[in-house]
Amino acid sequence: MSKVILVWLCLVFLLTLIIGFLVQILFLYSHETNSTQSIATTSSSGIATFKNKQSNSTPTSSSSSSSSYIKEENIPEIVRAWRAAKLDWHELIPHHNSAWERFGTPEKGGGKLSLLINKEVQLTNFLTRFHESGLSSKYGHSYGPMLSYSGCDKFDSPCMIHDKETCSHDQLCEWSIEKDVCWDRSAESSQPRHDIKICTHPKAIIAEGGFREVNPSECKIWVDQPVILASIDSESQSMFYHWWATWNGIHTFWQDNLKKIRFFQIFLSEINDPMFFHYFGLISDICWKRPKLTNIQPNVCFCDVRQQAFGQFGHTIQAVPHIVSYLGLNDIAPPANRAKVGLISRRHKRFILNEYELIDELERMGYEAELLPLESMTMYEQIRALRSLDVMVGIHGSALDNSVFLKPDSVMVQLLGYKLDHVITFPDTAQQAHVQYMDWHLQDRTKTVFHWDLFKDANTEKFNSMSKEAIIAGGSASAEYREIGMFWINQDITVPLDEWRTIIKKAVMMSPAKNRGVPL
Numbered sequence: 001m002s003k004v005i006l007v008w009l010c011l012v013f014l015l016t017l018i019i020g021f022l023v024q025i026l027f028l029y030s031h032e033t034n035s036t037q038s039i040a041t042t043s044s045s046g047i048a049t050f051k052n053k054q055s056n057s058t059p060t061s062s063s064s065s066s067s068s069y070i071k072e073e074n075i076p077e078i079v080r081a082w083r084a085a086k087l088d089w090h091e092l093i094p095h096h097n098s099a100w101e102r103f104g105t106p107e108k109g110g111g112k113l114s115l116l117i118n119k120e121v122q123l124t125n126f127l128t129r130f131h132e133s134g135l136s137s138k139y140g141h142s143y144g145p146m147l148s149y150s151g152c153d154k155f156d157s158p159c160m161i162h163d164k165e166t167c168s169h170d171q172l173c174e175w176s177i178e179k180d181v182c183w184d185r186s187a188e189s190s191q192p193r194h195d196i197k198i199c200t201h202p203k204a205i206i207a208e209g210g211f212r213e214v215n216p217s218e219c220k221i222w223v224d225q226p227v228i229l230a231s232i233d234s235e236s237q238s239m240f241y242h243w244w245a246t247w248n249g250i251h252t253f254w255q256d257n258l259k260k261i262r263f264f265q266i267f268l269s270e271i272n273d274p275m276f277f278h279y280f281g282l283i284s285d286i287c288w289k290r291p292k293l294t295n296i297q298p299n300v301c302f303c304d305v306r307q308q309a310f311g312q313f314g315h316t317i318q319a320v321p322h323i324v325s326y327l328g329l330n331d332i333a334p335p336a337n338r339a340k341v342g343l344i345s346r347r348h349k350r351f352i353l354n355e356y357e358l359i360d361e362l363e364r365m366g367y368e369a370e371l372l373p374l375e376s377m378t379m380y381e382q383i384r385a386l387r388s389l390d391v392m393v394g395i396h397g398s399a400l401d402n403s404v405f406l407k408p409d410s411v412m413v414q415l416l417g418y419k420l421d422h423v424i425t426f427p428d429t430a431q432q433a434h435v436q437y438m439d440w441h442l443q444d445r446t447k448t449v450f451h452w453d454l455f456k457d458a459n460t461e462k463f464n465s466m467s468k469e470a471i472i473a474g475g476s477a478s479a480e481y482r483e484i485g486m487f488w489i490n491q492d493i494t495v496p497l498d499e500w501r502t503i504i505k506k507a508v509m510m511s512p513a514k515n516r517g518v519p520l
Contacts, residue, residue, distance in 0.1 A: 075129075082127050083353045085494050089127060090451050093119050124348050133356070135345070135373050144327050144380035149281030153274060157184050157295055158287030169263045170286050171196060171223040172296065184295045185221055197224045202301035209269050209292040211305050219301035226264040227305045229291065233312070234272045241398035242312055243276045249313030251322065254283045257306075265302075267291040278379060282326055315429045317404045324387070324405070327380055332387035333407065339513035339520065340368040341504060342385060344394030344402075347375045351492040352395055352415065353449075361497055362504065366519050374399050390511035391504065396489050400426045408434040411507040416441045417491030418448040419475030422484055436510055440495075440503050445472070447494040451487065458486040 081087050093116070130136050143150045151161040159173035159182045167175050167182035174191070176183040202219055203211040211229065236246040258264055262285045268277065271290060280288045289296075324330055334340045341362050345355055352358065355371060362369035370389075374382050386392065386405040393413040394400050403412040403426070412430050414423060416439055423439055430437040442448055455471065456463040459480065462471070476488040509520050 079127055079129065083494070085353055085447055085449050085492070088449050088451055089123060089492070090453050092127075093123055120348055124351075128345075128347070128351065130347070130373070130376075133371075135371065136376065139373060139377040139381055141378070142381050142384075143378050144329075144384075146278065146281050146327070146378070146380055149278060149285075149287070150378070152278070152281070152287035158289060159184055161287060162285075166285050171225050172265065172286075172300070185300075186297065193222075196222050197303065198222050199224070199301075199303035202303055203305045204298050204301055205267075205291055205294065205296050207292070209267075209290075211291075211302065214301060216301070218299060220299040221297075222301055222303065223265065224303045225286075226258060226261070227302045228264065228266045229269060229305060229307045230266055231269050231309045234270075236310075236312060237271070237273045237276065239398045240276070241401050243279075244401050244404070245312035245315050246310050247276075247279055247313075248316050248319050249310050250279075251283065251319035252313065253308065253310070262286075265289070267294075282323055315401065315404075315425055315432070317429075317433045320404050320433070324383065327383060329380075329384055329387050332384055334388055334390050334513065334516075335368055336516060336518075338366065338368045338518050339390045339508045339511065340370070340388060341391040341393065341508070342370045342372050342389040344392070344399045345371050345373045346395065346397065346399070347373055350395050350397055350490055353492055353494045357497070358495060358500055361500060365501065365504065367504070367508065374402065390513045391507045393504075393507075395493065396420065396422065401429055403430045403435045403437075404433045406433060406435050407512065409436065409512050411436045411438060411511045413503060413507055414439040415493065415495065417488065417493050418442045418445055419472065419477075420484075420488050420491065421476050422489060438503065438507055438510075440499065442491075442493050442495070444496065447496065449492040451490055451492075454490055455483065455487040458483045 078087070078092075082089060125131060125136075148161045148163070148166075152158050155161070159167065159170060162170060162173060162182035164175055164182075167173050170182075171193070172185055173182050174185045175181075198216065198219070199222075200216065202214055202216055202222070204214045204218070206212050211227075230250075232246060233242075235242040237243070254260065260283075262283065264284060265286060266280060266284065266288045267290070268274075268288055269291060274288075277288050343352070343355060343358060343362075345352070359369045359371050370385060372382075372385055377385070382402065383405050386402055387407060389406060389410060391411045391413065392400075392403060392406055393415065395415045396417070400412065400414055403410075406412065412426070412435050414426055414437070416423070418441075420441070427437040427439075450468075450472070452463070452468065459482065462483075476484050479488055505520075508514075514520060
């Protein structure tokens with residue numbers, strides 16, 4: 001009898017251990033699940049909120065609010081002073097070389113310019129709290145259907161962006177069985193291609209960057225796809241305002257002369273800055289190329305070479321439908337339950353000093369708000385965000401030409417600095433895009449920062465002969481064009497909250513939001 005009792009006691013003890021072990025596992029699982037689903041809480045000061053750790057990596061077209069941005073505590077005093085329009089950040093640029101010291105000091109031309117730009121980026125990222133805000137990590141990662149084309153300038157060979165199918169259509173490339181990647185065609189390794197026609201007057205690339213006519217006997221590899229040797233002016237390569245005017249001409253040429261084919265070769269001469277050249281991926285599956293820096297051998301011959309200078313065609317919207325359609329963004333729209341306002345955040349000049357405060361105010365007004373650092377966003381991210389807006393707001397600058405991507409009847413608001421009367425063509429571009437235009441002028445002299453080093457560069461004689469107050473009293477209306485372009489438009493401004501509320505309320509009431517029955 002005692003043995004039976006002992007066995008039962010052992011069984012009860014073991015059962016108790018098993019139950020305790022299972023309870024502990026359930027507790028740990030529950031704790032892990034809760035920690036994943038609730039990582040941070042929202043506060044009025046703007047602490048980032050994430051509903052689910054796993055879903056945070058993929059931004060949506062309308063997923064921003066003030067809580068997505070910066071926590072407004074523990075701000076360095078120098079940032080507070082800069083935001084209060086008490087500092088000219090130009091005077092804060094270091095004279096030392098800091099992080100670049102180990103590379104030595106550049107002695108000439110472009111080296112010095114590059115060093116200065118790097119210093120400016122480092123400084124302005126600190127002042128704008130670009131990394132702390134989460135903006136730097138949120139954008140610049142999503143390319144949509146342009147992902148492969150985004151690699152065009154990243155590899156030694158542009159062939160490397162292709163999959164097997166597109167590799168077979170690029171006549172300068174072939175699929176490497178050994179490397180399992182698309183590679184440059186070479187006379188030694190290439191298989192004969194019977195689908196390519198030869199010609200009697202072929203041309204080959206020369207070291208200086210152009211083409212020369214050669215004897216067919218010199219040709220080992222033939223290309224009969226259209227080849228465009230294009231030139232684009234330096235203004236269009238450096239500012240979106242000018243680039244957009246040029247791109248409309250390029251799109252028209254592709255549509256009318258190339259009949260919208262997607263496999264053609266384009267070589268760009270005299271490259272100053274390729275920042276906008278990813279646009280060629282909208283019309284071609286083959287990378288743009290530098291004729292002076294290319295792997296193409298002299299024995300590669302081209303049958304259809306066309307030289308084309310692309311000027312500034314005009315600020316039209318004719319290229320927009322194709323762009324939006326190709327990127328797959330036709331169905332993007334503002335949210336159904338709220339009006340949405342986007343504020344363009346310039347990264348390295350012409351700052352809206354209180355932009356985070358303005359975003360918070362939009363949220364308090366009941367609107368969905370998104371801060372848009374367009375310079376740090378991919379084209380796909382830019383246009384996806386713009387298509388989701390009822391109202392786009394930005395300080396004077398090229399970025400306002402992005403109104404062409406807004407939905408019809410949306411509203412664009414241009415913010416103009418103190419005594420700046422220089423709206424240029426933005427109202428006309430907005431009108432062509434069927435977008436409503438508004439502007440706002442800063443009236444309070446204490447809410448702006450002028451950069452006097454820029455005025456001195458623009459007009460040294462006037463800078464030395466007139467007082468600053470006399471120059472300001474005259475405003476941009478009495479200024480020369482160079483003074484306007486360098487000094488007057490480059491103010492850093494603060495937008496008073498009461499005036500912000502007034503103009504945004506008016507813009508939202510004009511926008512398509514009024515037809516969706518959402519709070520205005």
